[in-house]
Amino acid sequence: MSEVLDALVIGAGPAGLGVSYFLKQEGRNHQVLDRGRIGETWRTQRWNSFRLNSPTIRSILPGDAYEGPDPWGAITHHEFVAYLAGYAERHCLPVITQTPAIELTKDDGLFRVATARGALLARNVVIATGDQNRQVRPPGSADLPIAIHQVDSSAYRSAADLENGAVLVVGSGQSGGQIAEDLAVSGRTVLLATSRNGRWVRRYRGGNMLHWLTLSGFFDVPRKELVLPSGKFPARALAGATHTISLQALSAQGVVLLGRFRGVENGSLIFGDELANNMRFADEVSASTKRLIDEYIERVGLDVPPAESDPAETVEPRLPHPPIRSLDWSASRVRSVVWCTGFTGDFSWVRLPGALDAAGQPVHEDGVGAIPGLFFAGLDFGSTRKSGTIPAIAEEAARLVNRLVGQA
Incomplete structure (x- = not known):
């Protein structure tokens, strides 16, 4: 000392x-x-x-x-x-x-x-x-049956570490989207309780999207201009590390898309009706981000390739019909929940x-x-x-x- x-x-x-x-x-x-x-x-x-x-x-x-x-x-x-x-x-x-x-x-x-x-x-x-x-879980996590194994995104390693049976991933931001895909690729039955998150494509007009967002000044917007009326900051957009990840692409891989996780009632997992809005919001954020890049490219006069469609965004979604609002955890064989619901x-x-x-x-x-x-x-x-x-x-x-x- x-x-x-x-x-x-x-x-x-x-x-x-x-x-x-x-x-x-x-x-x-x-x-x-x-x-x-x-x-x-x-x-x-x-x-x-x-x-x-x-x-x-x-x-x-x-x-x-x-x-x-x-x-x-x-x-x-x-x-x-x-x-x-x-x-x-x-x-x-x-x-x-x-x-x-x-x-x-x-x-x-x-x-x-x-x-x-x-x-x-x-x-x-x-x-x-x-x-x-420090992982944050919603209050409803405490009401899940003891037979359901719960793990935070920070503790998730691979599908092999989870109980046999279906896996519910809660949250469709960065971690949720990537973990849902990791589980689906591993052959697991995956249900994804979606959230209000934007989406970015991995590449656009011949360049890495994060590079474009850096050059355009998008990332330089001050903190005070980003605060929402609630006092919180907007959730980070879902961006795949090597390729674009979208809700529609996940559904085409067999991931069952749901609305927001609402909690547990009478032994059933309850979900909201936000799925359509969440998918629409992600599409709108992707489109508006591309427009921002287009405007930047035109403003500085860059000679780059024209825009091309991303297969992850054009694939036809496979959605449950009717939408799933209630799920008997036993009948659905859900045995694990991965919480991708943020940190503090x-x-x-x-x-x-x-x-x-x-x-x-x-x-x-x-x-x-x-x-x-x-x-x-x-x-x-x-x-x-x-x-x-x-x-x-x-x-x-x-x-x-x-x-x-x-x-x-």
């Missing part, structure tokens, strides 16, 4: 490593603390077939440049974990692993982080654990009055906390629509470190 660090970074994922890189460039005495290994969440909360949605060339951390043969490919999470470990080693970043932060307090102008190995003192703290590490952040160890709101989430402005010297990196929608994604790290980590150095 004799040494006082200029900064302590909590979390050795991509956001924390990016911050550490810039702190080192500034010559700041700092440490990076992680509860497990480098990239622990990427190691333990991804299914076996998972691939990054961001293309490889945009999944590179600050100070690195991609020089491989497949810049627009999609690497596996295993490859990304290996990259993170190599990144920390190549840039000689001061990472301490297997050391969870037990409590964060502040006294006499210094932050104190308690760990099982002792306490660390720092003038500044950057919390880089993100706010997508676990900041219960932060004991700083005013640092968190009533819901236990960070109070901040573009990642700068309400308490001087406290910063948050890697928050979903933390500054812009791009925040919380790997392509945002270089820009946002540099900005946070500049702010930290400027007020030191």
Whole structure:
């Protein structure tokens, strides 16, 4: 406890490593603390077939440049974990692993982080654990029969790990759409309780859609312009890592599409009547996104291929008729439920009055906390629509470190 660090970074994922890189460039005495290994969440909360949605060339951390043969490919999470470990080693970043932060307090102008190995003192703290590490389940999950095996998307690995029988996937965002497809490809009977999510095609007019959205400025829209009347942020659009995933394509693969999961009544699983609206909404988001790209291409005068239809969007859907609103779980042979219903952040160890709101989430402005010297990196929608994604790290980590150095 004799040494006082200029900064302590909590979390050795991509956001924390990016911050550490810039702190080192500034010559700041700092440490990076992680509860497990480098990239622990990427190691333990991804299914076996998972691939990054961001293309490889945009999944590179600050100070690195991609020089491989497949810049627009999609690497596996295993490859990304290996990259993170190599990144920390190549840039000689001061990472301490297997050391969870037990409590964060502040006294006499210094932050104190308690760990099982002792306490660390720092003038500044950057919390880089993100706010997508604690799974959220709907209240109705507690009413499911004990015979139904429940697993969160973060704990799902493969179809082989689930009970024999049909699988209900709840939520049709990024995780839900991809996991439903993974199960269907494995030959399982899959039911998908849909949600209101947009959709992006994987490729459009000769380029990667995420690349187009980056160039057009779509991802640069400020946080404050994205907040819904409810105070929440819009759900991320469903985007397949290697190809387009749509509700109609999933149905053509045999996935039974349902409305929103409503709960359990008299031993039956209950679903809403939103399926048609959810499918329409996804189609509309895809179409409006393409129009945005078309306008960008015309505005800057790019010579690119014309638009082509995507088979995942033109395939004829196979929908249950009549729509399924109630399902006897026993008769339907549903034996497993995979919850793909979102995440929130676990900041219960932060004991700083005013640092968190009533819901236990960070109070901040573009990642700068309400308490001087406290910063948050890697928050979903933390500054812009791009925040919380790997392509945002270089820009946002540099900005946070500049702010930290400027007020030191």
